[in-house]
Each structure stands twice: as C-alpha cells, then as structure tokens.
Amino acid sequence: MSQKPKKSGQRQTVDGGPGDPLSPSRRRLLAGGLAGGTALASGAFSRSADAAKSIDGAPVLPDWTKYLGPGTDARSYGQPSQFESDVVRRNVEWLTATTESSVNFTPLHELDGIITPNGLCFERHHGGMAVVNPAEHRLMINGLVEQPLVFTVDELRRLPQENRIHFLECAANSGMEWHGAQLNGCQYTHGMVHCVQYTGVSLKLLLEQAGLKTSGKWVLAEGADSAAMSRSIPMEKALDDCLVAYSMNGERLRPEQGYPLRLVVPGFEGNMWVKWLRRLEVGDKAWYHREETSKYTDLLPDGTARKFTWLMEPKSVITSPSPQLPAIETGFNTIKGLAWSGNGKVKRVDVSLDGGVNWHTAKLHEPVLPKCLTRFTLDWEWSGDPALIQSRCIDETGYMQPTMAELQKVRGLESIYHNNGIQTWEIKKDGSAENVRLA
Amino acid sequence: MSQKPKKSGQRQTVDGGPGDPLSPSRRRLLAGGLAGGTALASGAFSRSADAAKSIDGAPVLPDWTKYLGPGTDARSYGQPSQFESDVVRRNVEWLTATTESSVNFTPLHELDGIITPNGLCFERHHGGMAVVNPAEHRLMINGLVEQPLVFTVDELRRLPQENRIHFLECAANSGMEWHGAQLNGCQYTHGMVHCVQYTGVSLKLLLEQAGLKTSGKWVLAEGADSAAMSRSIPMEKALDDCLVAYSMNGERLRPEQGYPLRLVVPGFEGNMWVKWLRRLEVGDKAWYHREETSKYTDLLPDGTARKFTWLMEPKSVITSPSPQLPAIETGFNTIKGLAWSGNGKVKRVDVSLDGGVNWHTAKLHEPVLPKCLTRFTLDWEWSGDPALIQSRCIDETGYMQPTMAELQKVRGLESIYHNNGIQTWEIKKDGSAENVRLA
Numbered sequence: 001m002s003q004k005p006k007k008s009g010q011r012q013t014v015d016g017g018p019g020d021p022l023s024p025s026r027r028r029l030l031a032g033g034l035a036g037g038t039a040l041a042s043g044a045f046s047r048s049a050d051a052a053k054s055i056d057g058a059p060v061l062p063d064w065t066k067y068l069g070p071g072t073d074a075r076s077y078g079q080p081s082q083f084e085s086d087v088v089r090r091n092v093e094w095l096t097a098t099t100e101s102s103v104n105f106t107p108l109h110e111l112d113g114i115i116t117p118n119g120l121c122f123e124r125h126h127g128g129m130a131v132v133n134p135a136e137h138r139l140m141i142n143g144l145v146e147q148p149l150v151f152t153v154d155e156l157r158r159l160p161q162e163n164r165i166h167f168l169e170c171a172a173n174s175g176m177e178w179h180g181a182q183l184n185g186c187q188y189t190h191g192m193v194h195c196v197q198y199t200g201v202s203l204k205l206l207l208e209q210a211g212l213k214t215s216g217k218w219v220l221a222e223g224a225d226s227a228a229m230s231r232s233i234p235m236e237k238a239l240d241d242c243l244v245a246y247s248m249n250g251e252r253l254r255p256e257q258g259y260p261l262r263l264v265v266p267g268f269e270g271n272m273w274v275k276w277l278r279r280l281e282v283g284d285k286a287w288y289h290r291e292e293t294s295k296y297t298d299l300l301p302d303g304t305a306r307k308f309t310w311l312m313e314p315k316s317v318i319t320s321p322s323p324q325l326p327a328i329e330t331g332f333n334t335i336k337g338l339a340w341s342g343n344g345k346v347k348r349v350d351v352s353l354d355g356g357v358n359w360h361t362a363k364l365h366e367p368v369l370p371k372c373l374t375r376f377t378l379d380w381e382w383s384g385d386p387a388l389i390q391s392r393c394i395d396e397t398g399y400m401q402p403t404m405a406e407l408q409k410v411r412g413l414e415s416i417y418h419n420n421g422i423q424t425w426e427i428k429k430d431g432s433a434e435n436v437r438l439a
Numbered sequence: 440m441s442q443k444p445k446k447s448g449q450r451q452t453v454d455g456g457p458g459d460p461l462s463p464s465r466r467r468l469l470a471g472g473l474a475g476g477t478a479l480a481s482g483a484f485s486r487s488a489d490a491a492k493s494i495d496g497a498p499v500l501p502d503w504t505k506y507l508g509p510g511t512d513a514r515s516y517g518q519p520s521q522f523e524s525d526v527v528r529r530n531v532e533w534l535t536a537t538t539e540s541s542v543n544f545t546p547l548h549e550l551d552g553i554i555t556p557n558g559l560c561f562e563r564h565h566g567g568m569a570v571v572n573p574a575e576h577r578l579m580i581n582g583l584v585e586q587p588l589v590f591t592v593d594e595l596r597r598l599p600q601e602n603r604i605h606f607l608e609c610a611a612n613s614g615m616e617w618h619g620a621q622l623n624g625c626q627y628t629h630g631m632v633h634c635v636q637y638t639g640v641s642l643k644l645l646l647e648q649a650g651l652k653t654s655g656k657w658v659l660a661e662g663a664d665s666a667a668m669s670r671s672i673p674m675e676k677a678l679d680d681c682l683v684a685y686s687m688n689g690e691r692l693r694p695e696q697g698y699p700l701r702l703v704v705p706g707f708e709g710n711m712w713v714k715w716l717r718r719l720e721v722g723d724k725a726w727y728h729r730e731e732t733s734k735y736t737d738l739l740p741d742g743t744a745r746k747f748t749w750l751m752e753p754k755s756v757i758t759s760p761s762p763q764l765p766a767i768e769t770g771f772n773t774i775k776g777l778a779w780s781g782n783g784k785v786k787r788v789d790v791s792l793d794g795g796v797n798w799h800t801a802k803l804h805e806p807v808l809p810k811c812l813t814r815f816t817l818d819w820e821w822s823g824d825p826a827l828i829q830s831r832c833i834d835e836t837g838y839m840q841p842t843m844a845e846l847q848k849v850r851g852l853e854s855i856y857h858n859n860g861i862q863t864w865e866i867k868k869d870g871s872a873e874n875v876r877l878a
Contacts, residue, residue, distance in 0.1 A: 069567030071538025076527035088515035099510025112638035112686040128508030199551035
C-alpha cells in the first residue's frame with residue numbers, strides 16, 4: 001500500500017511486434033525455459049508404466065485412474081471441485097453495520113472469460129435476500145397508462161423474449177479506493193461487477209401493452225424485498241434496451257439476484273436493476289426516493305452533489321497477475337484482464353508495465369458485445385524487475401479511462417460512487433502483486 | 440407416441456408479416472386477452488395497501504416483504520432457488536447397466552438463452568467421474584515431437600489463452616429416437632448437448648512447443664480416468680481450433696466435465712473432447728481404440744459401419760412448448776428453441792406448425808457464433824387446434840437439417856449415433872405436447 005512516485009512522460013501507445021519482448025516467438029516460450037516443460041522419455045507416462053514411477057512428483061497411476069469414480073446418478077445439480085473451495089464470494093466485515101444491508105464480491109482474480117458463473121455473481125441488498133415464491137409473485141404496471149396490468153411470472157414467459165449478455169456494476173464498485181490504495185486484491189477493488197446472459201421481456205413492450213400515456217416521462221421500479229428498494233428510470237432509457245428478466249445464464253434468476261424477476265438496465269449502475277421486481281409505475285417526474293438522493297449521488301468538492309449519474313463509464317482491471325494470486329515467476333506470463341463500458345462496446349484496451357509511461361495494445365477476445373465485459377490479454381516476458389502494471393479502456397465513443405489523479409481533480413475525494421480510475425498493481429521482485437497508488 | 444400420417448406438399452418457407460397470425464401486432468397481445476393481464480386500481484398494490492388484500496390470489500405483503508432476508512455472509516457460493524428443484528439433470532435408469540458408464544441429460548426444456556449453467560451440463564463417462572487433484576495432475580505431450588513435454592496446470596495457465604463459446608453434443612444424442620418416438624421430452628431426446636464459454640490453450644500452440652514432426656498425422660488424446668478414455672484426433676483438426684481447456688463459464692472445469700483439463704474439439708462429437716486429459720501422443724496413423732471402432736461408428740443397412748464420423752451436423756429442437764412443460768393456453772405464446780451446427784454458424788431456422796408442410800422463418804437471437812448454440816423464437820397465436828410443431832436448422836454452408844424419413848433412407852435403423860433428424864412435437868387440444876413420429 002506504499003505511495004509510488006508518479007512517472008512522467010507522454011502517455012503513448014506502442015504496438016507489440018515480432019521483435020518486441022511483449023510478443024515472444026512461439027519458440028521462445030519453450031526456449032526460454034518454460035518451468036516444468038520437462039523432457040521425458042515417452043514411455044514413462046504410458047498406461048503400462050510402473051505405478052511406483054513418478055513424473056515431477058506426480059503419481060503416474062493415481063487413485064482416480066485405478067478406481068471407478070461416482071456414477072452419473074450422483075449429481076442432479078453439479079458443484080465445483082473440492083479443490084476450488086477458495087473460489088468464493090467474500091464479504092468485508094467492517095464495511096457495513098449488518099450483512100442484511102451489505103455486499104459480497106465476485107472473485108474476479110480467479111475467473112476466466114466473460115461469463116460469471118451464477119454462484120459467484122456478487123450480491124448487494126438493502127434488506128437481506130428476499131426468498132420469493134414465484135407462484136405468489138406478481139408484476140404490476142400502473143400510473144400513467146391506459147390500462148394497469150398485473151402479470152404472473154408464467155405469463156411473462158409467454159411473451160416475446162430477448163436474450164442479451166450484459167455486465168452489471170454497482171455504482172460503489174472501487175468506492176473504497178477514492179482515498180488511495182485500500183484493499184489488496186481485485187475481488188475487493190473491482191469485484192462488484194458480474195456479467196451473465198439475461199433472458200426476459202422488453203420493458204418497452206410491457207409499457208406498450210399497458211398503453212403508455214404521452215405524459216409518462218419516468219418509470220418507478222419497485223422491489224418486493226423488505227427494503228422495497230425503488231428507483232426512478234428515465235423514460236428514454238425505459239424505452240431503449242431495458243428488460244424484465246427471469247433468467248440468467250440459462251436458468252432462472254438466483255434468489256440473491258432478484259428471483260423471480262429483476263429489471264435489467266444495461267450500462268447503468270447496478271442499484272437501478274431492481275431485484276424481486278413487483279411494480280413499475282409510470283409518472284411525469286422522478287420520485288427522488290432514498291436511493292437516488294441520500295445514496296447513489298456523488299458529493300463534489302464544492303459541497304454540491306451530482307444526481308442521476310447512472311451511466312457506468314469505461315473501466316478495466318488486470319485480474320492476473322493481481323494481489324490475491326500466487327507470485328508469478330520470471331519468463332513468459334499472460335496478463336489477463338476485463339474491460340467494460342456503459343456506453344457500448346470496448347474498442348481498445350492498453351496495458352502499461354511502467355506505471356503509465358508506455359502503453360501496449362492488448363488482444364481483445366471475441367465476442368466483444370455492447371455493455372458487456374470484454375476479456376483482454378497481453379503476452380509478457382517478465383524479467384524479474386519490479387513493474388507497475390495498469391490497464392485502460394477506450395470505448396467506441398472514444399472515451400478513455402482516466403487516471404485516478406485526473407478523476408480526483410474533477411470529483412475530489414468525498415465521493416463513494418463512480419470511480420473508474422486506472423488501477424495500478426505493483427509487481428515486486430518476488431513476483432507478488434500489491435495495490436498501490438501513483439502520486 | 441402415436442404414428443401420424445405424413446403430410447404431403449412442398450416444403451416451402453413463408454415469412455411472417457404484419458397481417459400474418461404469427462406476427463400479431465403489439466396491441467393484439469393485450470387485446471387478445473393475455474391471461475392475467477388484469478386491470479386493477481393502481482392503489483391496490485402500493486406499499487400502503489392492507490396486507491389482507493390480495494391480487495389474483497397473491498398476497499399483497501407477503502413474508503418476504505415484511506421481514507429481513509438472509510444477509511450477504513450466508514452464501515459464499517450461490518445456489519438456485521428452492522422453487523427450482525425440478526430443474527435438474529436426469530438419468531434414464533434402463534439405458535445402461537451401471538451409472539459409472541452412463542449419461543445424464545441437460546434439462547433443455549427449462550433453460551433460456553445459449554449458456555448452459557455448469558451445474559446443468561449433461562455428463563457422460565465410461566468409468567465414473569474422476570476426482571483429480573490438480574496439484575498432482577500433469578499433461579504430457581509425446582510421440583512424434585522433437586521434445587516431449589510435461590505441463591502442470593499452473594504452467595498451462597501462464598501460456599497465451601483463448602476464450603470461446605462452443606456447444607458440445609454427444610454423438611448418441613437423440614440416439615434412442617432412431618426407431619421412432621421413444622422418450623417424452625427434449626431433455627431425453629436432445630439433452631446430451633450443452634454450451635459454455637471455454638478458456639484454455641490452443642492445442643496447436645502446445646504441439647508447436649513440443650516441436651511437431653512432419654510425420655505426425657494424428658494425435659491420441661488420453662484421459663486420466665479409470666477408463667483411460669482415448670480418441671484419435673486428425674492433425675488437420677488438432678491444428679485448427681482445438682483447445683486444452685481449464686475453465687468453463689469463467690470458473691475452473693467442473694469435475695464431471697474433466698477437471699482440471701479437457702480437450703475441446705469444436706463441432707466434433709463429444710466423445711472426442713477427452714476429459715481429465717493427461718496425455719497427447721502424436722502418431723502417423725489413427726489408433727483404432729475401442730471408442731472409435733466398437734463404439735461411435737454408424738452401422739449401415741448393408742452391414743458395414745461408417746467410421747470417423749466426427750462432425751455434428753446441423754440440428755435443432757423446439758424447447759418450449761415441449762412434452763415436459765405445462766400445457767400451453769390458447770392465445771399468444773412464444774415458441775423457443777435451440778439450433779447448432781458443427782460446420783460453423785447457424786444461418787436460418789425455420790419452424791413449421793403443420794408437420795412440415797409450411798415453414799416460417801424464426802428470429803435468431805444474438806450472438807450467433809460458430810459451433811455454438813443459437814437461440815431462436817417465433818411468435819405464435821395458438822387457436823386451440825392440434826398442431827405438429829417442428830424446427831429445422833440451415834447452416835452457413837447451406838446444409839438443411841433432414842427429416843427423419845430422409846435420414847433413415849440413407850442410414851437405416853441400426854444406427855445409434857448422429858441422428859440430426861427433424862423432431863416433431865404434437866400439440867394436443869388440451870395444450871399438452873407429445874413426442875410423435877411422422878410416418
């Protein structure tokens with residue numbers, strides 16, 4: 001958590017190339033002495049090998065090869081390996097007074113790709129997790145409509161559906177970092193984001209079914225949980241790309257994600273994605289409820305607060321190497337990270353190894369979808385010298401993720417929300433990583 | 440399971456349009472009396488409503504609104520709702536002698552989108568599920584290479600990675616249907632397919648690291664399970680798009696899906712996607728092991744058998760309505776289904792409501808990716824008359840999924856594998872669905 005001197009110099013981008021140490025030839029991965037790429041007589045690992053022989057300390061014929069494993073009848077709903085018990089959502093005990101109004105964090109450092117498994121999607125709630133019986137749940141549409149409507153979940157499933165993969169980020173993600181490097185790992189600094197495929201009904205279709213009046217300018221979304229969480233959604237967004245979702249990653253929503261219905265508000269802050277959705281009221285002005293006044297506004301240096309700051313601006317984080325992972329070894333490593341933007345698609349991600357002096361264009365992995373996590377990687381031949389690794393996201397609007405210093409110049413230090421500043425990990429001589437702040 | 444007369448007539452495709460009953464205007468969804476779209480005074484559902492009042496039988500202030508739910512500390516790894524306990528993989532007891540050499544089935548009828556949750560991906564194994572300790576597991580590359588290599592899992596994770604979403608289909612999927620309609624539900628007829636995002640290392644890169652000799656024409660992939668499952672992979676495919684995967688849907692592979700390493704062979708039959716992968720041997724000819732001779736070959740009417748029939752050809756199934764789901768009601772319904780092709784992308788899906796006489800172009804939902812499930816839907820105003828619903832997949836090569844009759848004409852009735860014929864569900868007067876075979 002040390003303070004590092006800021007590196008000067010222009011923020012230029014250089015591409016990797018065949019002669020660039022960032023793009024080693026395929027041969028060099030091996031010639032460079034890839035650890036464990038041990039040459040062996042081919043016979044040593046064959047099925048007829050003596051069980052007492054071992055390769056690199058590993059048993060040649062371990063128990064899982066010698067004995068039958070459990071049959072297919074044992075697992076109606078599968079679970080992760082017993083060896084992955086550390087890959088879990090985690091709380092920060094001191095963060096809130098109770099766990100019924102709190103958050104846990106997605107273990108981004110352990111994850112690959114762009115799909116977050118449902119069991120590992122961070123959860124945030126204000127009155128605990130509502131356990132809703134879908135047979136008794138209803139969605140009401142009322143207010144400035146010709147015909148108020150009430151739907152059962154099964155009825156919503158009969159309507160035309162949409163399927164879309166979107167990230168969901170809490171406005172307070174990275175909020176603890178406004179005052180400098182605080183928590184040591186991207187699970188804590190960036191783990192209030194997840195990304196799944198949603199299935200549901202277009203909010204626009206539902207409002208049209210009820211006969212939206214032209215005087216309707218806002219929609220209040222209200223949850224059935226004990227906090228009756230509610231937020232005002234501007235009509236322009238409601239008629240754009242919002243969904244009333246019933247499924248995530250193919251199966252019905254998880255209870256902590258709003259089962260059986262949640263509002264999906266792509267690119268906007270997670271608090272607006274009302275869970276356990278029970279009511280949509282159309283009105284002619286915003287409601288100014290608690291979660292859009294005393295909370296989820298941004299206190300500025302002059303004492304005023306920004307309100308309705310819904311859009312989650314371009315952001316990225318290197319997930320590996322990062323502080324919660326084992327120390328890296330010298331030689332070839334793959335830098336892996338995630339980037340996203342509430343504006344649309346990620347256009348480019350740059351990675352710096354020297355605290356923002358020089359930047360290298362990362363590889364973006366398909367699919368690159370709008371308002372969706374994008375996976376990026378960069379080849380890295382690590383010499384063993386300390387490094388300051390960073391990533392920055394540029395989206396299709398041309399917006400470039402700012403440094404923390406640039407962000408603080410505008411927004412001050414009193415904010416909690418909407419921190420999309422560039423994150424720095426220091427790679428130390430021993431290969432371990434630490435969350436640091438460049439002055 | 441009744442036999443229906445075959446409908447004659449040309450197999451023409453007609454598009455929906457504004458005047459077509461398949462494309463009702465938005466107003467008609469409501470005007471048509473969408474069940475439960477009940478008009479109500481808006482006050483009846485507000486927070487101040489008397490808890491004793493109810494809408495449509497649902498409590499206005501149920502317990503989950505009145506009391507705090509469990510906090511965020513309760514769930515380090517989340518699970519589905521208690522109300523979804525029927526959404527599970529299922530066995531067919533009579534199918535195999537033991538469950539250690541058997542299969543369970545993905546509940547396709549309950550799923551949305553294209554991502555299969557890891558816990559619901561069908562599993563098939565030949566010696567039970569190997570429970571492998573990743574710290575003791577090694578991957579060896581030997582045979583016709585300059586330099587045999589052994590990798591730990593952690594070493595593979597340091598190499599350049601790829602992230603791709605692919606379907607995996609067992610060659611025996613729909614195998615029980617060769618002789619006519621057998622099992623009543625798409626979980627059983629088509630549930631040996633799933634689709635996840637894989638992360639892993641390019642097989643081509645690994646072979647290059649070992650120094651592939653020009654004499655190398657085949658790769659034997661061998662598992663560490665008690666069956667030591669092995670298959671011969673042609674070099675052209677090995678150097679094309681195969682992966683040695685370590686993650687699925689973001690987290691490490693599930694044990695029953697090959698944890699910690701599995702071969703990914705996009706578009707090819709699932710049996711080749713060797714799980715618990717421990718060895719890749721390069722040779723100059725195929726090995727003709729058990730799983731590519733006595734199994735996974737197709738017995739033809741003349742007594743010969745097709746071998747090396749790896750490619751999973753274009754296929755589709757309507758997942759809703761379907762036999763395992765509740766009966767549908769008259770009026771608006773959404774027909775939902777899945778299509779896929781081992782050749783590449785799905786180009787078009789047609790849906791018939793009259794047993795293949797007339798065809799309507801379904802909507803394909805983005806993303807449409809190569810060798811990946813594609814979700815399709817079609818609006819349907821059901822009159823209450825019996826219907827014979829079918830889907831057929833056309834891929835980017837122009838291949839059109841055949842009827843069962845067309846397929847049997849070429850392949851006979853003795854096959855077990857590679858049934859990609861068109862599936863028919865009969866919708867009866869009561870709205871229930873049944874697996875039927877058109878004569």
